[in-house]
Amino acid sequence: MRFSLKIWRQPSAETKGSFAMYQVDDITGDMSFLEMLDVLNEGLIARGEDPVAFDSDCREGICGACGMMISGQAHGPEVTTTCQLHMRSFTDGDTIVIEPWRANAFPVLKDLVVDRSAFDRIIQAGGYITVNTGAAPEAHSVPVPKPNADRAFDAATCIGCGACVAACPNASGMLFMAAKVTHLGELPQGQPERASRVVKMVNQHDHEGFGGCTNIGECAGACPKEIPLDVISQLNNDMRHAMRHQPS
Amino acid sequence: MAVTGAIFVGYVALHMYGNLMAFGGQQTFDTYAHHLRTFGQPMLPYSGLLWVVRLVLVLSLVGHVYAAFKLWSRADSARSTKYAVKKATKATFSSKWMRWGGVALLVFVIWHILQFTTRTVTPGGDSDSPYLRLVNGFSVWWVFLIYVVALFALAMHLRHGIWSACQTLGWTSSVLSARIVNAIAIAIAVIIPLGFVLPPFFILIGVLN
Amino acid sequence: MSDTPQQPAAEPGRAQDGAATASATPAADAAFGPDGPPVHRPGPDGLVDGLYRVGEPIADTAYPGDPIATAWDRAQFESDLVNPANRRKLKVIIVGTGLAGASAGATLGEAGYQVKSFCYQDSPRRAHSIAAQGGINAAKNYKEDGDSVYRLFYDTVKGGDYRSRESNVYRLAEVSANIIDQCVAQGVPFARDYGGLLDNRSFGGVQVSRTFYARGQTGQQLLIGAYQALERQVAAGTVETFTRHEMLELIVVDGKARGIIARDMVTGEIETHLADAVVLASGGYGNVFFLSTNAMGCNVTASWRAYRKGAYFANPCYTQIHPTCIPVSGEHQSKLTLMSESLRNDGRIWVPKRREDVEKDPRDIPEADRDYYLERIYPAFGNLVPRDIASRQAKNMCDEGRGVGPKVGDFRRGVYLDFSDAIARLGLDAVKAKYGNLFDMYARITGEDPYQVPMRIYPAVHYTMGGLWVDYDLQSTIPGMYVIGEANFSDHGANRLGASALMQGLSDGYFVLPNTIRNYLTSGPFEDVADRPEVAEAAEAVRARIEKLLSINGDRSVDSFHRELGHIMWEYCGMERTEEGLTKAISLIRSLRDEFWRNVRVLGENDELNQSLEKAGRVADFLELGELMCIDALHRRESCGGHFRAESQTPEGEALRHDDQFLYVAAWQWGGGVNEPPILHKEDLDYHNIQLKQRSYK
Incomplete structure (x- = not known):
């Protein structure tokens, strides 16, 4: 599968952020959403660009570290955590908008990482x-x-x-x-x-x-x-x- | 918010009941309107109870609106950067329109007072008979339309407001009680606006005159 | 385990090679003779096998001595007390906020010490203890089924295949009951029966019901309890938490642990934190395998830095591999997920008899063409054989080319776990009621409906029994540095029983460490060392390392190195280890490490949130640990618990111990440099209370 990603990039808490567009190819439905971002990051590193920062730890839906706004829904379209969301929940060719949690009590530290x-x-x-x-x-x-x-x-x-x-x-x-x-x-x-x-x-x-x-x-x-x-x-x-x- | 809202729910229920007197004809309705003013006499002066009610309503309104705007501004400052894309999944239509619907109701109340209480604006013609004022007013199609829009806003406001008030008062802390309260909220949100719309509707189609 | 085709340096013949080593399963050719493994002695250069030196034996001097049943009471009575007024002046650093670290932090805070608690996560509540599913053992004997402290002690020692220290295990069993009391008082919502009392279940093949549980989220609930206790102390002002901080160096002054160097992971600032004692509660090192059930951030850095400063690392090769994990689905997989072992109670495990059938829809493979291999090889225990056997046989089937599921790289890693018989026997509803949440989890991850199609499972690294060496007081070989929880080695021997990890973490943190650390702190507060050169040197070493990592600017990502290391470890130091494979692994790891320091690409700078840099530091340490694990596995020419040497097995293919040669803890000392051989110190294990036996599951 192939996706267009519109991702919020913000270098640090003090700087202003903006959206950037990326393409990812060769994504399979069995990949989790975070693994899809891992693939994006591997590609960014290979090109010498700063990888997208996001929180994740257990990747089995229990630690609560991961979380991002995925096309307007917290943790995306399924009732689960972002790490347990799989790409089969999306349609090939989709454009996915990815934003950090937005709340002043949760200031953005970098990209999709917030301070909770x-x-x-x-x-x-x-x-x-x-x-x-x-x-x-x-x-x-x-x-x-x-x-x-x-x-x-x-x-x-x-x-x-x-x-x-x-x-x-x-x-x-x-x-x-x-x-x-x-x-x-x-x-x-x-x-x-x-x-x-x-x-x-x-x-x-x-x-x-x-x-x-x-x-x-x-x-x-x-x-x-x-x-x-x-x-x-x-x-x-x-x-x-x-x-x-x-x-x- | 919940307490002042509950006062309004009580008030609109009584108000609706009063309006339905219109089906009894001019005399019934006018007598009812008169009695509202002589209620409690001689212990209370003429219009005494009405002023007490008005005072309570005004205070409730101030409280309700203050709390509403406070919540609104708190929400704004709790998220100063908005989402580029945000989808609602569980929010009811009524809950989404609580704020702007509330503003619409506030505007309508002002209009309603200007029309029927202070008689400042009287489309269709003024009269000393409350019944005739009613009939005159709602014979004009756009007055009726304003009224219907306001009642729709009221229905939505009641639907979420009653549920929300019970939730705030801590009465919905089980699945069953939440379900019951939701059913009650929907029922009231249907019955009250329906009761309100009936007299003007029958005036508009010429049954009441 | 996944291959990454784009990786430039292809590891020489991985999967095929793995298949070759493992297909010699009965290992007749490689097996040690009737006299047991040959004894390898140091050569003229003082090195054994050219890999390590043998140092002086080591012994636990903190244990007050048998009788074992009263030892802990005596130890507590004999331990020194610290005047409450003095406690305020004593600083303790705790690294890690899992069950052990959070409970220790809370308890020491309550006692009035000044505690600084560090975790790399954004909140102490996210430590990986949270992912433990099954439960926690305690010798409460609420079921009146014959349980006792002694039986829990016995089961734990036996389960550890007689490679743990009796004294520590007995104490663990003894305080287990207090843990339940403490957690219930904190509001941990354990499962209860209709009378309102606590429910128990039997777990991990034990014959008594002593496992307390909170549905499938026991670890989460226990950790939240400890976390809340910790946060209460934060509010009380006794504990200060440093989240998103990673310990990168231990400060040792005059031979004593006096603090840590930590990096603020948001600003990149290198901070010096001094204290009177340092407690490591930084968890296990299963992520050396890249794919494991550990969290993404779990790492060995805190332990490894301490090892390099003189703490001994004990039994690094003891790793536990869990048989029922969801298999790898693709090359980009980052993490393995465990499913409860209870699935083996009703599910039947099989692979096709013929290699040609592996791509077929399993429902189209007739009974006659299925190989229910566990039932075939172990008719008595069948699908319920212990974890290590179930894991090893699954690997053997896949190595024979009969694995099922998607090809990852050039290899299929999966076996069927089939519930169709159970559904026919018990009915769909009964299976749903019993396993519904596990089936849902499987369906979510794989996108397959396990009610229709057999599930696929494969073993995954789950827990590491090895860790820093500690004595009865949980003190390492560096005075003032204590190690608790999975990070130490003391309680599980060569294999950990189910529901014992949570017990150990909380036992160490709530009840053991707060009592034993007094022995050390009573002689504090220690002199101010802020101006000592060792402190500045430690910080400088950290800075230099970070600069080095950022300056290499090669062309391979950190993850690609980590993947490759994981692959080497899994193939040669995983479920089955051989002399040949381990020797090969050591040379592969050395060249990979060499390449890492020449060719890794870490973008960005230090003074920002830089996740590549964080990972790079961790992988650098894993690359050193991996070698030590292989050396340890190579030197232990016996099979025991989770360590299976193909050369040492019974005719039935089971782990064969050699107590005459290996009844000891292998405590390794840093050799002084990356290319310096480590030094082995042996701690003999004396069994006075339990008789050694060979286990059998036929």
Whole structure:
């Protein structure tokens, strides 16, 4: 297969970027999208041009490092990560537009590489359960009802890739944050900090410059782990509860 | 946003109910309009309740519009470089038109007040009878058209607004509740605009006069 | 493994050659005689086989001694305490944020030390521990099926084919239960039964159910738990994280590890970070094979730099190859993906009997023309033989020219894993319920429907048991440098059991290191070394290396070298190793390394985000490691666990150990230069608690 690629090139965070056009030939349907970019880069290196920078690590859809806007969709046309997107999902001769995640909270570092450390800071604000090593009680001392455990797991599958922010018309990080709030809030171990956690995380989220949530649902549609929109409602519920019972 | 929106939903529902009085004829409708003003007398002065309602509505409007523009500007500053290509996959038509649809509704409300409350602009002719003002106005085809467009905007605004409000209030945190709320939102978004469009429609085709 | 036709330097006869070496599978000609492998002694130049020197034996002096069951308690009691007020003044650097690094960082932070945590990823949460699927073992005995600390200890030592250190493994089994408690308290959503208690499954051919799991994402959930604990310490101010930073050198002053040189991968700045102790938690080196189940960025650089500064590298040849990976589909493949071994429970593995049939649609090949080779060769265990045997036989079939799937280069690498019998027996729905997510994953990657067409699988490098040598305290041969997780060698011997990697990483990070490092830190804070010449020299060495890489400006990309190295390693130091093949590999690697330093093309500059430069530094180190792995594999003239020497096998074709000669850990010391022979130090393995046996799966 043969593709025309329109790729965002930006040498560094401080410089202005622009689109550049490239051609790739001899692409097979079994190649992943990133392998297609590897082929492009090998060609660029051979010609002495700067290869396109992009993040990727595990290439099996779990680490969350990869991610780019592919013809207007976060991670491209399938519900999966960019590394698990294969070229058979495209038609020979397509023109593919490739852009970095666009959000001011995710500044571009180079080409398609963005800085997602804002997510780490949201976790730092409260996305954990306070328990020092060695202080844990016997694991079976607190049973967790299976429905709660299952819902906690579903929310905990978030890989922190940032597709929710990228796809959101408001560039909001709500789904990412709500997944964590729901994961920890469903478990008995997460109850003591439940109210303070949501308040602190939301404050940090807003401080990072993410947009507000208007419940459109693009985030859940783009999420490669299919985290449902109802976690956002859960966050709002916890938030309302926290505001009502806030210690003065 | 959610709370002020809920107030509007309540208001438009009552407003629609009132409008349907038009099918009872001039006397029923005019009496209803009069009663709105004498409601609560003598505890309340003439038009007292109406002013209370107006005050609540104005405050809600200020809150609603302020929050809307705040979200809008936050979204703009959260993504100052736009995508060259962006496809929506899950967004409903109604959610995409929330902002401009809201602006359209705001413009319409101003028009609506000028036409029926302050009687500044009265296409079709003015009258002291609210019923006749109604009939006069909607006998003009373009007034009806403005009204239909506004109702369409209202339907869209209700469809996403009700869902979004429930989501914001944390009432949709399960798959089932989300489905129920969505169904309710669609139902209200159909029923209310339909209730509103009926009297003008029958005026336009000459059944009510 | 993929060929790259455009590569200028074609490696002499790769696939054909591989086929030739391996087709001698029963290896009658090459086999060692009845007296076992010949003992190779140093020649007149002091070199054994012209490759290495033998140094003084090494021993673990940190172990307090048997009885093994109380050793860890005694060790903790005897270890020195550090006054809480002093902890604030003590700096610890941790390289890597996988299970071991993140858990150690969090725990040391909680204790009040000043921790600096480094990772090359953009967030600590992305370390490759995240990709572990199966589960984590712990001797909780919740199933009351006879499990115990001792049984987990026994299984791990046996599974490691008696090449691990008893004392470390026993401690691992002992603290395994604490890990589960800790993780549950952190909110790790392990699978639970309807009563709300934790569920277990049996894993990796073990007869007890001791594996805790979180669907197929156990590694992810455990890592997120450790990551959150780490981020909590960041907020508390005890831990500082340096993401997108790569350690490029170890700073050693007065024989002690005193810091690292790291490159900021965004700005290119070469930074000096000093500390009182350095902990390497930088993972395994499976990417020396280019294609593996490791993440793209996994590398040996941190370990290798430490090796070059005096840390011993133990058992580098011990690699684990996983039999059920999705095969290579084309020449540009960058990565292999693993599928759970549970597929072998119901799937039947076969290849066509005749080479002519390999291109046929498998559904058109009649039963009579299929060779269910595992069932044929191992009637008792059939498709459930251990990982190494299943892997090796798949390779043998493909080397015979009966491999299936697309030709990559000139070779087909794949065997069928067929569920049609299982679907007929259990019904489509039952198979879907049991394996649905794996089938979906396969369908996504290959574009084939595994319910209709048999899946294709092939072995892939998965884990490296070897690593830097450490003592019972997990301290390397450089005082002040500790090594934890996959980066060290200590717990898995020659083969790792399923669901044990996660256990080891967390055991080291949460419970072992924070206790043992005190022994060292209690004599700190150490003197300020900022102005010592060793520090500036280390930074200068890093700069010089980067400049060299950028200035070569040859005409081959870094990836093409990496691919070729991977190919050599896979063919000659992969599932089956021979004297002849390894000797050849060593010379191939040497000439490839030579070409690399003459002909690599690294574009761009240092002071920018430069992914080619990052890769170049890593591949340069892999090119040195690869040679050491081959030397280690060559010197170990026995088969054990994941190390299979064709010359040392039972008449049935199984791994044959030679405990009389090789019951030791091979700890290699840097010879002092790239072309200087390494020095072998042997640590004898004493088995006081477990009796050595030969395994059999017939």
